[in-house]
Amino acid sequence: MRWELDPSPSPRKVLLTYALFLGLALLGLGLLFLLYGVPPLKAYALLLSPLTDTLGLAEVMRRTIPLLLIGAGLALAFRIGFFNIGAEGQLLMGAVGAAYVALFLPPGLWSLPLMFLFGGSLGALWAGLAAWLRARFGVNEILTTLMQNYLVYYLVVYLVAGPWKGQMVFGFLYTDRFPPEAQLPRLGDTLVHWPTLVLGMVAAMGLQVLLFRTPLGFEWRVLGENPEAARYLGLKGGRLILLAALLSGFLAGLAGVGEVAGIHLRLLEPAQISLGYGFTAILAAWLARGRPLGVLLTAPLLGLILAGGDALKLALSMPFRVVDVAAGLLLLGFIGAEALSRRRLVWRR
Amino acid sequence: MGVREALARTWYSQGRALARPMLKLENITKRFGPVVANRRITLEVAPGEVLALLGENGAGKTTLVSILYGLYAPDEGRILLQGKEVRIHSPKEAQRLGIALVPQHPELIEAHTVAENLALGLDLPPVFSRRALVRRLAKLLEGHPLGVDLEAPVARLSAGEKQRVELLRALLNRPKVLILDEPTSVLTPKEAEALFQEIRRLKGLGLSVIFISHKLDEVLAIADRIAVLRAGEKVGEVLRQEADKDLLVRLMVGRSLAPPPKVPPPRAEVVLEVEDLLVPRHGFPVQGVSFALRAGEVLGIAGVAGSGQAELLQALAGLRPFQGRVRFLGEAWPQDPARLFALGVAHIPEERSMGVVEGMSVAENLALRTYRRLAPRGLLDYRIMEKEAEALIGRYGIRTPSPRTPVRFLSGGNVQKVILARELRGGPRLLLAMHPTYGVDVGAAEEVYERILDLVRGGSAVLLVSEDLDEILSLSHRVAALYHGRFVGPISREEADRERLGRMMTEGRV
Ligand SMILES: Nc1ncnc2c1ncn2[C@@H]1O[C@H](COP(=O)(O)OP(=O)(O)OP(=O)(O)O)[C@@H](O)[C@H]1O
Numbered sequence: 001m002r003w004e005l006d007p008s009p010s011p012r013k014v015l016l017t018y019a020l021f022l023g024l025a026l027l028g029l030g031l032l033f034l035l036y037g038v039p040p041l042k043a044y045a046l047l048l049s050p051l052t053d054t055l056g057l058a059e060v061m062r063r064t065i066p067l068l069l070i071g072a073g074l075a076l077a078f079r080i081g082f083f084n085i086g087a088e089g090q091l092l093m094g095a096v097g098a099a100y101v102a103l104f105l106p107p108g109l110w111s112l113p114l115m116f117l118f119g120g121s122l123g124a125l126w127a128g129l130a131a132w133l134r135a136r137f138g139v140n141e142i143l144t145t146l147m148q149n150y151l152v153y154y155l156v157v158y159l160v161a162g163p164w165k166g167q168m169v170f171g172f173l174y175t176d177r178f179p180p181e182a183q184l185p186r187l188g189d190t191l192v193h194w195p196t197l198v199l200g201m202v203a204a205m206g207l208q209v210l211l212f213r214t215p216l217g218f219e220w221r222v223l224g225e226n227p228e229a230a231r232y233l234g235l236k237g238g239r240l241i242l243l244a245a246l247l248s249g250f251l252a253g254l255a256g257v258g259e260v261a262g263i264h265l266r267l268l269e270p271a272q273i274s275l276g277y278g279f280t281a282i283l284a285a286w287l288a289r290g291r292p293l294g295v296l297l298t299a300p301l302l303g304l305i306l307a308g309g310d311a312l313k314l315a316l317s318m319p320f321r322v323v324d325v326a327a328g329l330l331l332l333g334f335i336g337a338e339a340l341s342r343r344r345l346v347w348r349r
Numbered sequence: 350m351g352v353r354e355a356l357a358r359t360w361y362s363q364g365r366a367l368a369r370p371m372l373k374l375e376n377i378t379k380r381f382g383p384v385v386a387n388r389r390i391t392l393e394v395a396p397g398e399v400l401a402l403l404g405e406n407g408a409g410k411t412t413l414v415s416i417l418y419g420l421y422a423p424d425e426g427r428i429l430l431q432g433k434e435v436r437i438h439s440p441k442e443a444q445r446l447g448i449a450l451v452p453q454h455p456e457l458i459e460a461h462t463v464a465e466n467l468a469l470g471l472d473l474p475p476v477f478s479r480r481a482l483v484r485r486l487a488k489l490l491e492g493h494p495l496g497v498d499l500e501a502p503v504a505r506l507s508a509g510e511k512q513r514v515e516l517l518r519a520l521l522n523r524p525k526v527l528i529l530d531e532p533t534s535v536l537t538p539k540e541a542e543a544l545f546q547e548i549r550r551l552k553g554l555g556l557s558v559i560f561i562s563h564k565l566d567e568v569l570a571i572a573d574r575i576a577v578l579r580a581g582e583k584v585g586e587v588l589r590q591e592a593d594k595d596l597l598v599r600l601m602v603g604r605s606l607a608p609p610p611k612v613p614p615p616r617a618e619v620v621l622e623v624e625d626l627l628v629p630r631h632g633f634p635v636q637g638v639s640f641a642l643r644a645g646e647v648l649g650i651a652g653v654a655g656s657g658q659a660e661l662l663q664a665l666a667g668l669r670p671f672q673g674r675v676r677f678l679g680e681a682w683p684q685d686p687a688r689l690f691a692l693g694v695a696h697i698p699e700e701r702s703m704g705v706v707e708g709m710s711v712a713e714n715l716a717l718r719t720y721r722r723l724a725p726r727g728l729l730d731y732r733i734m735e736k737e738a739e740a741l742i743g744r745y746g747i748r749t750p751s752p753r754t755p756v757r758f759l760s761g762g763n764v765q766k767v768i769l770a771r772e773l774r775g776g777p778r779l780l781l782a783m784h785p786t787y788g789v790d791v792g793a794a795e796e797v798y799e800r801i802l803d804l805v806r807g808g809s810a811v812l813l814v815s816e817d818l819d820e821i822l823s824l825s826h827r828v829a830a831l832y833h834g835r836f837v838g839p840i841s842r843e844e845a846d847r848e849r850l851g852r853m854m855t856e857g858r859v
């Protein structure tokens with residue numbers, strides 16, 4: 001008996017492996033809950049509770065939006081070998097851009113489009129900087145994008161505590177509320193700011209077409225798979241990477257605009273703007289195996305885990321770290337399934 | 350005499366078998382999806398014997414030895430080593446059992462030095478110093494006929510030198526069975542001779558050697574027994590003394606080879622002018638390169654591996670900076686591979702891995718130069734791409750289940766055919782070719798020469814760099830050599846013969 005690489009697993013096998021690993025992760029979770037004195041079945045029910053009512057679904061949806069936008073862009077970036085782990089920072093840049101337009105430019109019909117444009121551009125700029133540094137000086141983008149996260153983090157803290165601090169907020173660290181023209185419409189009384197959701201779906205589908213049906217995408221795939229071949233063909237590697245970085249930064253920026261203009265309606269402390277979407281989206285992109293369209297599936301899945309975790313926190317008032325461990329366990333299950341579905345067990349005496 | 354009658358008289362078909370084989374394969378079958386790469390293959394090899402495996406591209410040779418080396422598990426059949434059945438789960442297990450493989454494509458870690466790569470084949474303590482490693486390796490390799498610079502980074506080695514490192518690595522563990530998958534594809538005759546010396550020496554020590562090659566002269570020179578595969582099946586097995594070239598060719602491809610075609614004389618128009626070219630590289634530079642290449646002319650460049658021919662070609666292909674004057678059709682030379690191709694300069698690179706994207710399909714790889722043309726309205730038309738691919742697949746006899754198959758699943762020779770088909774198709778004005786028939790079987794090589802000559806007849810110029818002197822001598826109008834980076838010649842084909850070309854390569858004199 002031995003493991004062998006299986007380069008083209010059948011869909012059924014992939015599905016079964018995922019089911020198996022999900023089962024294992026849930027089993028582990030059950031044990032964990034048992035240790036805390038919570039009946040596992042009740043915990044499972046809570047974890048899946050967001051799926052049972054519209055409010056819960058809305059919660060899943062709300063978390064899906066930024067994961068979708070960022071994940072689609074990251075799927076592209078990772079595929080061509082640009083390891084952008086600064087989506088969190090690019091998201092915050094987008095939020096800053098949106099807040100600037102909302103708070104300091106005269107409000108009007110143009111407010112929302114302008115916020116998306118400006119916020120997205122700031123995100124693109126932020127990612128583009130890392131790509132430029134890599135193309136020009138060979139600086140590793142993993143380091144730069146990571147460091148850039150901290151820079152924006154403190155920029156936002158500075159803004160909400162200093163120059164942009166709201167006039168009517170007293171002790172709190174946030175800006176004034178955005179004018180109504182700068183607030184995104186939502187579905188009913190949920191927090192689902194649907195224009196951003198539409199943008200995310202368009203982005204995932206658009207990137208898929210771009211990557212697999214256009215000459216530009218063709219070049220991206222050549223570069224990502226075999227940089228030597230790209231050189232041999234005379235492709236402009238630096239430019240291709242820059243372009244992908246700009247796109248992925250732009251999408252992360254859009255996600256930031258959506259968060260502040262659709263949910264919080266003001267700029268506030270960075271940890272409250274994003275629940276680490278920029279990092280969770282890395283998983284969404286990775287689980288989608290570098291296919292932007294796949295993120296349409298993986299983003300809601302991760303959205304459910306996040307929303308289910310929240311439901312657990314609220315209902316059981318467990319220490320919230322435990323809930324994070326639970327989410328982590330589930331993600332680990334996915335990672336294991338992803339890795340194992342690409343191998344096969346060969347049975348021989 | 351037909352193949353069948355010839356075969357009927359051979360030793361093997363009379364039901365003989367070895368008394369005490371070192372290694373025996375019984376009814377090995379391996380499928381990849383619908384492709385049957387090996388079908389019930391039975392083979393054996395005795396101690397101190399060299400068994401040659403012959404067969405067309407995609408016949409299943411690499412697959413068979415990969416099974417022996419534990420890279421694939423066979424679907425059916427068993428393997429016996431010295432009479433005992435063994436199960437080879439992994440290359441590690443193969444090494445433990447004393448089976449070593451020199452792979453078809455070097456699998457060295459480019460960024461590391463030769464010593465570090467060799468260390469991967471050694472049993473080493475968990476902590477050791479680099480100096481101790483080099484000392485130990487130097488001692489192990491002392492007096493070994495195949496010398497290498499232990500401290501050189503692998504990335505700087507030529508294909509031939511990498512091959513040598515792979516061989517040394519295989520030998521470090523003192524194997525009982527040594528498998529060589531096309532070891533001489535990139536070696537000069539002299540390097541190949543050194544390799545044969547080594548094989549004979551190992552044979553004397555009682556090693557069993559399995560040797561895969563497409564070069565029949567080599568097979569006849571080194572093998573004791575020759576097995577021929579076709580489409581996954583063993584179609585014949587003969588003793589060395591029963592075989593001749595023609596029989597082997599007929600066994601392999603089912604027909605005889607035509608005599609080498611005649612090259613028509615070149616035209617007057619000058620296509621490429623190179624004056625005092627200097628290409629900086631690690632070690633010594635390539636220098637003193639001056640020649641003019643006319644339309645319909647083939648200039649062959651020979652040289653011991655690592656003499657700078659790869660760098661010379663890379664410079665002309667726009668992949669490496671150079672000094673000096675280069676003019677193409679009277680115009681300045683743009684240093685940009687994409688623009689060069691647009692101007693009509695095709696390039697068959699030294700390393701196959703540079704010429705294809707393994708994860709992309711055969712059709713996409715065939716379109717690597719022309720994809721822009723396939724998107725008239727912004728979107729790539731895959732229907733046309735695949736139709737064009739099918740035409741090329743037919744024309745060049747590329748063995749692939751479909752145009753959508755990733756190139757990763759093609760055999761080595763078929764990957765080379767993909768590169769050739771793509772580069773030759775547009776009728777380039779100038780072809781820069783580095784050992785174009787590397788790893789291509791004799792039948793297909795004949796067709797490749799025919800395609801290249803079609804180009805030449807149509808007025809294309811060809812710069813042919815090859816380690817195969819026969820290839821150079823049979824195709825070229827003029828020949829030159831590189832000796833330690835120095836350009837020697839060119840002289841006309843009429844003045845050249847193997848000895849003279851050999852002198853140019855090894856002594857740097859015309
Ligand atoms: N991993 C794989 N998956 C699918 N098909 C494969 C795989 N490896 C090999 N094949 C197919 O199996 C057949 C035999 O391939 P193999 O590499 O053994 O040929 P070969 O005789 O070594 O040819 P060459 O002389 O070109 O190196 C080919 O048709 C090839 O396309």
Ligand SMILES: [Mg+2]
Pocket residue numbers: 410411412453760761762
């Ligand atoms: Mg092979």
